[in-house]
Amino acid sequence: MRDFLPADKARRERVLAVIRERYRAHGFDEIETPVVEEYARLHAGIGGDNEKLAYNVLKRGLDADAIRAAAEAPADLTDLGLRYDLTVPLARFYASNRGQLPTVFRSIQMAPVWRAERPQKGRYRQFVQCDIDVIGDASARAEAELVIATLDTVDALGLEGGTIRINDRRALDFMLDSFGFDPSERPGVLITIDKLDKIGPEGVAAELRERGATASAVDAFEAFLRRPMTMEYNPYGERQIRKVLPDGAPDDVVAHLVGIGEAVLAARGASSPIGDVPLVFDPFLVRGMGYYTGTIFELAHPSVDYSLGGGGRYDGMIGRFLGQEVPAVGFSIGFERIVDLVEGLEDADARSVVLVHDRDVPVPELIAHKAALVGAGARVRLEQRTKNLKALLERSAADGYTEFATVAPGDAELEFKALD
Numbered sequence: 001m002r003d004f005l006p007a008d009k010a011r012r013e014r015v016l017a018v019i020r021e022r023y024r025a026h027g028f029d030e031i032e033t034p035v036v037e038e039y040a041r042l043h044a045g046i047g048g049d050n051e052k053l054a055y056n057v058l059k060r061g062l063d064a065d066a067i068r069a070a071a072e073a074p075a076d077l078t079d080l081g082l083r084y085d086l087t088v089p090l091a092r093f094y095a096s097n098r099g100q101l102p103t104v105f106r107s108i109q110m111a112p113v114w115r116a117e118r119p120q121k122g123r124y125r126q127f128v129q130c131d132i133d134v135i136g137d138a139s140a141r142a143e144a145e146l147v148i149a150t151l152d153t154v155d156a157l158g159l160e161g162g163t164i165r166i167n168d169r170r171a172l173d174f175m176l177d178s179f180g181f182d183p184s185e186r187p188g189v190l191i192t193i194d195k196l197d198k199i200g201p202e203g204v205a206a207e208l209r210e211r212g213a214t215a216s217a218v219d220a221f222e223a224f225l226r227r228p229m230t231m232e233y234n235p236y237g238e239r240q241i242r243k244v245l246p247d248g249a250p251d252d253v254v255a256h257l258v259g260i261g262e263a264v265l266a267a268r269g270a271s272s273p274i275g276d277v278p279l280v281f282d283p284f285l286v287r288g289m290g291y292y293t294g295t296i297f298e299l300a301h302p303s304v305d306y307s308l309g310g311g312g313r314y315d316g317m318i319g320r321f322l323g324q325e326v327p328a329v330g331f332s333i334g335f336e337r338i339v340d341l342v343e344g345l346e347d348a349d350a351r352s353v354v355l356v357h358d359r360d361v362p363v364p365e366l367i368a369h370k371a372a373l374v375g376a377g378a379r380v381r382l383e384q385r386t387k388n389l390k391a392l393l394e395r396s397a398a399d400g401y402t403e404f405a406t407v408a409p410g411d412a413e414l415e416f417k418a419l420d
Helices: 006-025 049-052 064-069 085-101 140-156 168-180 183-191 196-210 215-225 240-244 251-268 317-322 335-341 363-375 389-398
Strands: 036-038 057-058 077-083 106-115 126-135 163-168 279-281 297-301 307-314 327-335 351-357 378-384 405-407
Touching: 006 335, 036 163, 036 327, 064 307, 077 363, 085 106, 085 126, 085 240, 085 317, 126 335, 140 163, 140 251, 140 297, 140 307, 140 327, 163 168, 163 251, 168 183, 168 215, 168 251, 183 196, 215 279, 215 335, 240 251, 240 317, 240 335, 251 279, 251 297, 251 363, 297 327, 327 335, 335 405, 363 378
Parallel strands: 163 279, 351 378, 351 405
Antiparallel strands: 036 077, 057 077, 106 126, 126 327, 163 297, 297 307, 307 327
């Protein structure tokens, strides 16, 4: 959990402003939810390993006897917790406010979340998520809107060249079934498959055997990974998807994925089916959240070797709160990772001015100068002259100010100079 100095905070807010503006341009509306949710909701078995990282809030008014009595059941000590993502709160929000929302609801959430992580570069215990979600639309249009808005936002931040890796949990289930893995093995098998990029086919096969997975299924999976593949280029579409899946992939799943690509292609203005669609089908993309039921995706950029965001379809979650199934899909930009990559995003303020005044300038004169500039749309800071004027001006420039003027008693007109 970090403090941010003024320049860092201003930079973060500029990036957030661009993200918010692009999301809104694509028809999404911003909401706000509380930072705490009920303990039972945060620990409902749908948040994957993040549930283990949740910060829980001790019940109010517990005495020593109550704490001792709950020693064998720590969950009895808490009734609330800090949110570890924005999707669980959104599901609760929609279930509570459905009657006041449109049939297809497109939401924006940009807010901090908390996880008891081991801090390291790019991983913090408090961090900001920037989520967009579409609730109430089961068609490929929902995923397409999310993908298009996300790519547009990344481009607006000066990070052109981003791509979306995409898969479908139903395609993963089909693969594991076709290899012969028992359904009870699936969670552990997916955890291992998710390491394919890091440990390779041999490492994945070895770890699956160590886990005690069905031997014949591991053999079939290893043979699939080692099968001969032709090297011809196939753009995102049905041919590419079917080529990297076992024979007999479900037609409805393939059609859904193809439909997303066609919509993205249309939005990007490509003139033919072999246009440059920034989508890559990855049959081994897993994503760890337990609530995903269909399409899953991750945002990649050639400047880094880690994902900059991700999401997926979670059609089963809202039904837990509402009592009836509601389709839903979301995409989250990893703000803490994105903000470190963005360069050259200037403050939109018309002017940013420092008034360096002598000690004896009357306060009414100073405030009048400042009020006139503020009234004309400038951002203004008052600074009393110091012996080391250069250091004062350098600090002001580091804080984002671009001009300064000196003020002496009785000055009617001020002369402004650029802060270099």
